[in-house]
Amino acid sequence: MNVNGKAIEVLRKYSLCDHCLGRQFGLLGKNLTNEERGFSLKTSILLNEFENYQVIKSDEALDVLKILAEKGMFKPAIEVLKSLGLRNLKISETCFLCDNIFTKLHLLADLAIGKLQKIEFESFLVGSLIPNWMIEREDSFRSQCSIVHGEALRAELNREIGKLIFSGLNDKEVIFDHPNILILIDPLKEFIEININAIFIRGLYKKLVRGIPQTKWTCNKCYGKGCEECNFQGKRYETSVSELISHEILKISEGTDFKFHGSGREDIDALMLGNGRDFILEIKKPMKRFFNLNDLEKKINEFGKDLIEVSNLRFSNKDEVRKIKAVAPFTLKTYKALVETEKNLDLIYLKDLESTLKDCTIKQQTPQRVLHRRADKIRIKRVIEVKIRKIKENQFEFIVTADGGTYIKELISGDDGRTTPSVSSILNNKATCIELDVINILKEI
Template sequence: MISVCEVCKKRVKIGELGRCVICCNVFERIEELAAKVLEDLEDYEFESFSVGSKLRGSAKAVQNFLKTELGIDDELNFKRNFNREFARKIREKSGKNFKPNGDVRVIVDLEDLRIDYEIQPVYIFGRYKKRVRYLAQTRWLCSFCKGRGCEACNFTGKKYLSVEDIIITPALEVFEGENAFLHGSGREDVDARMLGNGRPFVLEVVKPKKRKVDLKELERKINEGSGAVEVKLLGYATHKDVERIKSASYKKRYRALVVFEKEVDERTLKDALEKLKTVIHQRTPKRVEHRRADKVRVKRVYDTKLLLHRGNKAVIEIEAEGGLYIKELVSGDEGRTKPSLAELIGVNCYVDKLDVVWIYDAT
């Protein structure tokens, strides 16, 4: 006789062994499992939770036997019933809210009743300014030691200090997280500054024990840290905001100090800058082709302005579509960018210093 329990929602009664072949009387241990969950999560702040369960091993074998040999398909019902009762008990004991995408996901292995936890990250939206050059946006490990530390990197494990390093250090402290990542809307070159209104970013804190902190206090800690980076934290975000800022197109304004191979007439320079306000066809620059797909990008320059001109040097502003490589727009990159300032003037030139001075709202 097939032995099943009432909790499994079957009409037949438990057989002589008194043990349900569907759930092995796991429902009798829900109180114990819920208590263990709350004990394990004692150090974690969370307002909501979700539950899940998985079948494997002998528990899975029983389900397969019932389905293939006896035509009883109980896996879905068993798991659904268990999840419902388990969630109800956790909610009852903790007062927390059940949500499909809760702060914490509790997963029970119905083979051995092991419990795993998925602590959802915390996301914060903000903007950062980078006031110095030779500061990477994200962690840049030393190419010699791969982050272990060596003489080449002064045993830091890093080729460059990064904006990410400066922001996540105090963030990990206040959120008590295991790790953190900076997701930026594009990135400036390591030798370029990010000024003006700052670059949009989302900070992701992994496995945080604290979920709600004073963002103004965190902002203060970051800004008082190095002096190289200034942030404005604008509020809590979600994973969808990471996707949004990475896919959005932000028009940008740049300021560049350009050096020409020889002196350039100011009228010639102004004419070339006027002609540069057009559609640009730009093949992946040689300096980044090892980490970017080799393709031709079609971008637009919206505006240009000559701010200063002295002999073979000039300071110019360029307002362009996001994703346009400004250094190559100036130099031409051996013909890979067309048109370029060098091509229009007929004189080789390069960007000596570059700043991002404004990032407009996404389009």
């Protein structure tokens, strides 16, 4: 059966608009819209059958013309039949497959464009909310009619509305992977939802004071609601690295919230020095996404003066979030600790400690202090290098380079035997970390 024959067969059973008829042959031909395909098919059928009727007065040809007019809702066929004196036609009002949603294309596009006016973006993608019953109805229709060259209703709707939105905007492009904006359209309810995808800003931070966590610590008594325990702040600490960094970014981007992604984290009572720690700040639903990062860097550092400092800001993406988290355990870090021992120390023991720990493999069972939030397991870590400088009879500076994720305080104390070997076990002298700083984050290993 040729294409015209298949189209007539379909229209005998179902009322279809130009879009929906053409879409059943959407994989045939190039540079045609489905509406143009449908109109062309109906026109071709009209010309053939009208000629047959004029030449041989075929009742079958007249029947097909009636189908075009009534089921195809085709105005040229209606006019032809009127010229033949047939006026009492039962013309369908609704397309069986789309419920006439393709008549709303311009309305839906205009609604979407109106909602986009105050949002900064350069790329978008259109998606549609098609009810399951409509999708299932088209699937059943195709099965019954043996349609093999058809395109999905959702695909055509998204494309046609996307084209109208594109033509109504300046300098925007359609991108299928990671667009700035996702426009969700419910054609039946005439409802538009704008989903603004996050922006990601990557950089390095230094923490210049002790007593600030990397991220907000919600009060574990009131769970963020505010109580006497947390001075009605909903959090255990007044501020955090992430809050200090995000404050200015949220202001300039007009985002609704943020998520902080760090390449590892330092203890609350530790400084983060050297070149800084890699981080990515994810800003959710930003109304603005085009701004000068050099100016932003200055504003962040001014706001967080003497507390934190950021550098090397640049725009990033979600893929890099996964990468910085994945490489954190495989990144060498150098720490500086102030260690105090229970008994006085001779310099010879400190030299022995240096040589013993150099290139040493240690076993660390999850420290007791973090057991409430970490799985209890044994981790194998490497100590690469140790440098020691005696300060007092029972104090020394301990500079150690080790694998990322090494618990340095426990490397020093031994944590009641949960870390072996340790400074305490090697010296046979109880050792305690008094101060700890991260002074460098080195290359991946």
